[in-house]
Amino acid sequence: MISDLFTVTVLVGILASGIRLSTPYLYAAIGEAFGQKSGVLNLGVEGQMLLGAFAAFYVALTTGSLWLGLLTAMIVGALMGLAMAYVTVNLHAEQGISGIGFYLFGLGMSDLLFQKLMGTVETVKGFPEIYIPGLSDIPGIGKIFFSQNILVYGAYLLVPIAWFVLNKTTLGLKIRSVGENPDAADSLGVSVSRIRYFTIILGGTLSGIAGASLSIALLNVFQQNMTSGLGFIAVALVYFGGWRPIGILGGALLFSFINSLQLWMQVLSIPIPSDIAVMMPYVVTILVLVATVSKVRAPSALSKPFERGD
């Protein structure tokens, strides 16, 4: 039975599933990484994703335009980010606690809007898989890499862009300096609050897209609490990836591949209790984290509110 796993169909299936499953994690975790690099821990990702998912779905359902849905999700996520930025930057609130507050707000608000505006689970036609002549027809590879929807490609494009912005641009340098030593950055004329506003709003926008990738690209439904903890896993992936986009990509893929592997193991009737199978992605992720505990440390000013002249 184990040998069933090593057929082309199964391997292609595992890889293609893994890439799809990793998509929302990438958007949310890279958004979160920007925030954390600038010293702000945002635990409200899950709430931003839920509101983004609902906004995208509802707009797509009522207007028929997926792009308008996506745009709305981005705006909703950005507004959630703006509120989070005000609370953490201007009011110096404890970030972990206020983040959980924003999560609960997103959870409750998306549920309330769903009940008031829709009332029942409906479906939309989401972003289709893109067929690329030639590439999509390559056996195996084509199914894995070249038959996905546009938001999947966007997520993978985001990884090098985020790396470039964080490491090769002045903006990235400012973000990192604000996260490492806000006093020094401030004394050199970098506006700590402006940078943090920027990263938190960007994070919110990307979380909104993460939600939209679920509701109008991958699943094409909206249901209460549909993210079911995904946003928190994204926060964990930022730590797992050592605050580097490439590390986050590695973590997201590892988690998603193991998840799709365990789906296949059950489907192929490999005798393994389902409870053990569903634990696998979490156990393997923890093991890898322990085994490869890196020298990378968290940004020094992470989750510390900045007050000028202290």
Next chain:
Amino acid sequence: MKKIVWFVLTLALVLSACGAPAATEAPVAEVPAATEAPVAEVPAATEAPMAEPFRVAVVMPSAITDLAFGQSMYDALVRVQEEMGAENFEFVYSEGMFVVDDAAAAIRDYATQGFDLIIAHGSQYGSSLQEIAPDFPETSFAWGTTVDTFGQANIFAYEALSQEGGYVNGVLAATLSTSKVIGVIGPIETGDAKLYVDGFKAGVLATDPAIQVNVNYIGSFSDIALASESATTQIAAGADVLTGSAQMVVGAIGKAEEANVLWFGTQSNQASLAPSIVVASQVYHWEVMLKEMIGLIQDGTLGGQSFSANLANGGQVIEFNDGYALPAEAQALADETIKGIADGTVTITLP
């Protein structure tokens, strides 16, 4: 200044954390607080039960719109209300009560307000109910899905013999499958979902032992992303008929529709999600049990009995989707199986 902001934020958080589930339903359901006014009349209501409407409160983990477990109870209450009339039957609900402590608080609130029947619609609420019920000996409680009344005179228990509908769905699935591979998507291998899945499998194998049934429990009642990926996996593994239990299957139904693979539903009628591929759904008609309970309560029996929804008593109904053209012989086979289970000539052997 900083301290004040801190305090306000902490307070806001604590309040939102406590109030989160209740707050969201306020506009839809009447939250306990909202119904305070009528409570004053309750003592009178118990003395003259016929003059006042029968009042039911239900607490459930998922939502009334989940197209599954929660919705099955909501729809049943609506049907009871239609039958008895809105002036004779009122109900309120608290949904989204995944946190058992919150549910317990809601149950106690409703009991304090003197509802005639309080339904704890989730097996996880059992121990809370066991604690609360003795404090309100005049109030009737119902707990499902289970058979355990804790030996208390004011608790009714109700369950669904989901394996029966599962078996019928399985027989039909086996008849309609051409690839001879059938996929099942389950939440966690326990309770009602396990009964359904085991019954479904038994139905398939009784019809055609050569069919491969692939069962995939995804370990969650809410992870629709994983349920959807599970459906994709099942389809890639050759399945041309799928079924699944619990509220996270809405993601899977979408994938089945995209791949034009048939779907069998359970708990609630799921045809509205994908009219072209849903063949039939096993639907719970809890109103059969509810009406019996209401009758007993009005005659002074507040609990101590357990009820089973099954095909014979109409607590479970196989609802066929009119949008799907089921071949006549398959329909005849389904009807025959339903009749056989109801009269006991078809027996279901569970593993």
